[in-house]
Structures are given as C-alpha cells and as structure tokens.
Amino acid sequence: MKILKSPIMVFSFICIILISISISPLNIAEASENILWLAICLFLTLLIHELGHMIGGILTGSSLLQLTVGPFVVQRNHSWRLRMGFNNQWSHIGGITMLQIDSRNEKFSQKTIATFLGGPLASFIFSMFIFADGEFLYYLGVFNLFIFVVTIVPYNFSGLFSDGFVIIKFLTKDTSFITYHKMSKILVAPEQAVQWDCSLLEESASIDPNTLSASKLPLYMMFLFYGTVAVGDKRYLRKFIHRIKTNELEKINKVYRINVMHFYLASQFILGEELTFDENDFKEGPTIDVVSKLRTMSILEQVKGKQINNTKTYVDYIKKNHTNRYAFWNAEKVFVKQYLSQHA
Template sequence: MKNVLSFLLGGSIGFLAVLYFIFYPEPWSLRSALVIAASLLVGIVLSILLHECGHLFSGLTQGMHLLNLSVGPFVIERHEGKYHFHVVQSVLGYLGRVMMVFPERLDEKIMRQKLIRYIYGGPMTNIVLGTLSLILAFTALNYPFFLIFALVNLFLGVMNLKPVMAGSVMTDGMVIQKLKSDNPADYAVLLTGYALLLEELTTKDVKQWSPALIENLENLISVGDDPKSRVYLQTLGYRYLPNEPAKISMLAEPVAFKNEVQKSDYYSDITNITYATALFFGNEITDYPEIESHLQKISKLDKIIDLKRNALLSYVHGDITQSIQYLRDARNALGVWHPLYSRGEMEKRLIDCMIDAAENTHS
C-alpha cells in the first residue's frame, strides 16, 4: 500500500507539471532551464524551512519552548535566554530539525495530544502552502516558481506523513503513529525523551537528575521493546561513569556488539561505544574477546563516536599517546554546539575523565 501511495504521489506530481506546461508553455532556452533549476533549489530550501517553522509555531501553540532549529548546516539555538547562530554540519542525514521542550511536567495523555499537534504542524504547513501555491500557479501567478514550490511542498508534506524510518531518523508520520498507539511501549521512549529534555533544563549535572527518571531509562533499556531506547545508555553513561562502570556494563552487555557486519546504525553505535567506554573504565577492555573487531564495526555516522572508537582502539594497541590525542580531538570536535550533543557539557566531562584515566595508565 505504501508503495502504491508513493507511486500515486509521484504520478500526480508529474501529471500536474505536464498539465501546467500544456496550459502555460515556456519557450525552452538556457535561461528558462536556469530559472527552473534556481526555482527548484530555492523551493527545496524554503520548503524545509517552512516545514520546521510549522513545527515551531505548532509547538508554541502547545506551550513548548524552542531549544534549536536547523536547516542544513544553519542552526538557531536558544541558550540561557539568548539566541545563537551556528553553522554546523548536520548529522544522521536530516535536512532540517526543530527541538522543543515542555517547560513543566504534563500528564501523559495531555503530552501525547500536544505532541501530535506539534508534529502535524510541519507536514500540514507544507501541504497547505503547497495547495495554495498550486492554485496560484494555475490561476493568478502563471510563473514556474509557484508550480515548483507547490510540488516540492506537497511532496515533502505527504512523504513526511508516511510512517517509515529514514536511516536512523523517524518520519513525522512514524512519530505520530507511535504517539497515537494504544500500546505504551510504542510511545514510552518518545515521552521519556521530552522528560529528559525538561530535566536537562534544570541542571546539566545528570548525577543530580530525578532517580525516578533514571530508573525509567534503565527499565526502557532492560525491557528492550524499542531499539531506540538504547540512546539512553549514553545518558546513563554520563551518570555512572567513570566511577560505576559495572552498572553500564550490566545494562549494555545484553545488546552490545550484536551487529555482525559494519553498518550505519546510530543506536547500535551508541550502545557499542558506551559499553566499550564502561569496559575501559573498568580496566576490562584489553581482555575483552575480539574487542578490536567489535570496535571496528562501529560506523562513522557521528564524528565524536568515531574518534572515541579510534581512541579505544589505540588504547587496546598500547598506543596511549595516540589514544589521548584522539580523545582531545573528540573534545575539540564538539565545539560550541553539536547537532547530537547540543552544548556537549556532559560529553566533554566524560571525555576529560577518559583522558585522565589514559594519562594515569601512561604514567
């Protein structure tokens, strides 16, 4: 059914484009080709921006606060009441993203309803604007840009409503499907993520976070109903490492190093690097069976994870100096702001602890 709908969407877009040029023929020339190419480029960028702004304004109507909004490498971040602009390469392949948070704890049912409206805001903005632009293209404003802008918006809006995974990222449609589900296991990870963002607004010191939230993270990982829950191993690593590596090892061991071949999977990467870091702090990494092979299967999706993997490989090989350099490179790569770590305070503290441990080994 999904393939049929995609075929119908593509066919409809093609039919509208052909129909437009039948009604309003354009003399083909280099100039007209350049105009169409420029219109397509501007239309795509503008459509992505409007999609994210649709999420933003829908979120504001639901009482949410903006954390950051990005289109390609361009990021607007709200930090300590001020807005900051960054140019940072996106991660995980998304072209645009907006992150928002509820300023207070909400009842689960109410939060789900508000999040559904917030998520719908992006694709519905594209669909509404695309429809209006299409009407204008066939009536008052017979200019190719409005047709192209309309078709790009309709494509982006409809495709985002399909409940699928785009690499390691869920489409809006999949998020909505999970939030509407009657099975708590489908939306538990999503709701916990917003609870985590709220806790992070209170303090960046994860060791001071609510014990109930930490217990919830541990339960989600232990149950394992949703592979995306493994991303919370990273948060728990910030809480328990370097002093309590056994707790991380206990949570991560059942799911770590299970990928038989190297592949791009962010959730597996998080699991594997967190487990390997726990082994490092527990002085077990050099004795772990086939550790080199396991580390080499971690993908290069995220530069920070890749550098930490290289640091641990160098440590296993006995090259402590190179290991420390990789860790310093990872800390520097976090910069002022990172798409997956935001300001990265907790990750920087963890990397500093790894550097100290490696230096103690070296001395």
C-alpha cells in the first residue's frame, strides 16, 4: 500500500499499537473507546505538524496551495480560492503541505528552511503536553514528541527524506539537492502557479547526469523533458541526455532505470534522434507509471510505422483525465497535442 511509504504514518501506527498494548483494556467497549481517542490524537498530531509547515511558509511570504491531513484536503481551485474536500490520494493520507515558493526568489532557501522547520517545531511545542494533567493531553504530547523525532532526524530512504534531511541539505547549500527540490516544486505546482524557469532548466542541464543518484536521475529527466515541452527550447534537454552513459543504467535499481529509459526515449523522440531503446528493453520492467508506458509504446509504434492502437489509447487517456491539474500533466497534454494528436 502507498500509505506505507509515509514514515509518519508507519511510525504513528506503530505508536498506536504500542500504546494500545500498554493500556491493556479490560473489555471490548473500553478498548474501542481507547482506540477512538488514540485515533483523534493521531489526527490532531498530523494536523499540528502540517499547520506548522503552513505557518512557517506563510510567515515568509509563501502562499498555501494545498493542505492535506488524513481524509481531508484544503486546496486552491481554478478561481484561486481555497476549498475544502476529501482526499482521494493515499500517498497524501499521512499529511502533506504544498506552498507556492518562486524558485527564482533570492530568499528561496530561507523560505524553504522556514517551511520545513515549521512542522517539527510545532510538533515539539505540542509535545510539552506530555507534562500536562489528563490522559488525552498526555498521549497528544507523546504522539507529537514521536512525530518531532522522526521528522527532525535527517534520513533519506531511496528518495523518501525527512524534514530534517531537507533542512540540512539547504543549510549546507547542497546545489544538486536544492536544484532537485526546485524542480519538484515546479512539477507538482498547479497550472495557475507554475513558472517554468529557463535558468533552472539550464542549471539542471549543466549537472553531470552520471554523478546523480539513482533516485535523483529520474526526476532530472522528468523535469527537463516536461520543461522542454512547455517552453519549446530543446537545448537544455539535448545537453543533458547526450552525456548519459546508457550502458551504465543496468547498474541502478530496475524501477529507477525503467523510469529513466521512458523519459530518455521520449526525449530522443522530440529531439528527432534515433531511439536507443526498443520494446524488448521495457518488457521486463515494472509498470509503475502507466502514462509513461503508454507514451513509450505510442512513440515506438509511430517510429516503426505500425498500427496506432497504443497511440489512440494514450491520447484518449490524456484527454479524458481532467482531475490532474499539476504542471507536469499540463506539459503532458502539450506533448500529445504537438507530437501525437495528428496520429490518433
């Protein structure tokens, strides 16, 4: 389940289990009541943490784009107004806060640090309830202390990193990570907020792709591909992919490798170059990204002059999906319109 990819949720559920065991209720009714209160504690703890991120960002001049906690989400609609609804993305169930921070702003690093520090700081402040009277406040304090520890400790598990890890990277001015973070912000920004930054495209293309970790390389490929489609300038993408040693890709994790190959092939297609990979290279790969697989099969289909069943399926899928409003999805639609619509 995607929910297990969130360390906050994993540790929080472990915390619930441990606390429940320690309580040792005498009957089912009492047990149900305890679980209910613990669930409320968990929700409030996640809400406090995400509100901390939001306040940290707003105090530095950023605008809230989305705040998700458990089943609830507050986000801006097409009229740029905040609306509350239900969260339908399991990957966000543990809580996520998205703010608009212009990557070209000279105080981008300070704003980002304040945003990521706000969550753990709020959790730490409310962890003081551990010294308060009352069982509910005590467990609210325990939960907040737990969340503070697991988010402030720097760690990075295959691209899944804590607030503390991000803060350390920005404080030490890790250029590749800061660029990585800027790219991530643009890719998932709403269409109304997106600002494809040519200077960031140039900066991304200047980094040696062979020095990037397996988790970073796919995002660089993704950003440069979508950025090229969005702005129409192919120089940066060409500069980047021409330095990738494709024979070295076999050494990285299969999931990351296939992801890179999808965008590498799509990049060669829009650059008008001979394709390095064919159908056989993707046969044994995991189907994690349905859109990339459809895109790849469509490109291979057209280059080889075969029937366009895959292309029609891909184009129809893009046209019918109206729920995804992220910048990268808008760029995907531009790609379809410019390169594939005439074939569908």
